[in-house]
Amino acid sequence: MTPPPPDSALLLAWYDRHSRVLPWRGTAGRPDPYRVWLSEVMLQQTTVAAVGPRYTRFLARFPDVQALAAAGWEEVAEEWAGLGYYARARNLHAGAKALVAQGFPSTEAGLRAIPGIGPYTAAAVAAIAFDAPVVPADGNVERVAARIFRVETPLPAAKKRLAELAQGWMAQPAARARPGDFAQALFDLGATICTPRNPACALCPWRQGCAAHAAGVQAELPRKTPKAARPTRHGVHFLLADPAGRILVRRRPAKGLLGGMLEVPGTPWRAAPWDPADALAHAPLPGLAWQPLPGEARHGFTHFELRMTLLAARLPGDAEPPGFAWMEPASARAAMPSVMHRLLDLAKSG
Template identity: 50%
Template sequence: MLQQTVVATVRPYYDKFLAAYPTVTHLAAASVEEVCALWAGLGYYARARNLHKCAQAVVAMGGFPDCIEGLRGLPGIGPYTANAIGAIAFSLPVLPVDGNVERVTARLFAITDPFPGAKKSITKAAERLIEDKDARAAPGDFAQALFDLGATVCTPKSPNCLICPWAAHCQGQADGLADTLPVKVKKAERPRREGVAYVLLDKANNVVLLRRPPHGLLGGMLVLPEVPPIMARWRQAGTVEHVFTHFALTLTVRVARVSALPEGVLSAPVGSAPVPSVMRKALDAACLALNHAGDDKRSA
């Protein structure tokens, strides 16, 4: 959950997720739809689908592999996650290289090549750190110490070099470059796309939903229809903005209320519908528009 998502957002999701799936066996036995529903709002939904596949693979093999090669063979487990599990769970002499470790390493070795091209050289330099005998004796503790060093001392802006335990060994600090490293190329502006979301409500505030295909954008998630599900008096409810990894989306929201929803459609209470963040923004906009119109309970 912490990959691509901040701690403050993750905490309530993490508690709810562990309550639902206290063991890997419980997670493997759940449906992917149930897992994605609990993940709704965290974004990057391929993580949820891969987590479910990984749990099933672990149960099938009778437990977690305790070697890097075995860990990397699990669905959704890349080099960073495999190294994190290996170091922290199995005390393997490997180093998980996250953004904090990349920053510490770039400054420690004064690596001035810009990202993303410098990523491989920074990762290779970071691997030298685990060669120290003390680091190899407790690789999990060493990795977490590096995470904390980057998060609290060797920060992205204004690093506190005066209290850094590695200041005397930091080439970036010696060269007066610490606060400029790592060098990052300015990202290209995200392309912008436009779409429409139709919010169809009944008198009890249930909303029509569709399930996305299992792969691709918002794969397996419940979403709002992109075309009118029925003929109705559709009202404009404004627009909402949402930023995905590779593009920004402007979503025009249209809303209608009917006495009863069509038979056989997927639906959920509007306030608790397990939808991703962009759909929640659209639902909030629709409800706000109806409330302002004084028609939040009257049939259209």
């Protein structure tokens, strides 16, 4: 039998005293939906500490949804470089164009109809920006719900049940009167008190109503299904410099992993290590004296581990092969995803 939920008024009173000061939270009045949407997209798979300065910088360049929609993809990709999960940036850009064409919907269903806005983001924007009576269930909210109601089913199988339990708080008058604040109070509780490890239960406003705390199993929840070992993929990349010290770069295809981002050109990433002769067939220019640099660059993606080796050469002239471009190393690095930073670091150390 599911225990009754603790009082939402207790959490809101705690939030009024202890809410985090974050750059995307308005100080008065209703929050700007564009800023709420941007923060939620940035925060997916990225920490608050990492997002804070990047959010401010992104807003300075694209202060509203009209500015973002009017920007070219290359500008957006450059500003997103280093934040990871680059499909988020593509979806953000596509969503901005749709929002300019039709306006910002104020309902969860309306937001879900926008290209690139998924169920969680739609719920978060609807609740925070428009006070819709919905509880967006991110990892923090799932963890709080798993402990409050002592849900033993492991994630990800428990996701639907946890979302339903969290949404049940909207039946309480206090939560329904302040949906946006209540959602952010749950976020803050999970981020600062009900943390993944060593939860600070003594400071929790819901301690008395927490079934996991009563049973002494709060640190064990939520349970998670063990993840399968990630496979390894291999790649060889080619760092070509011209007499002025610029490096040759290219833009990846719009669709697929790191779509539309700049890269140091190289082979496809595959399960089998590359034979040197096969790898050289992918070099940007034939016939150059490519020299292997010592060491290996590694990068972890969600579904695989990547190992890359680097070959370097210097071009006597400044010929620019079709599909490639020369860039100053610092400018190229700033516009590249972090996986490419690993290669550039390898070149420095070599």
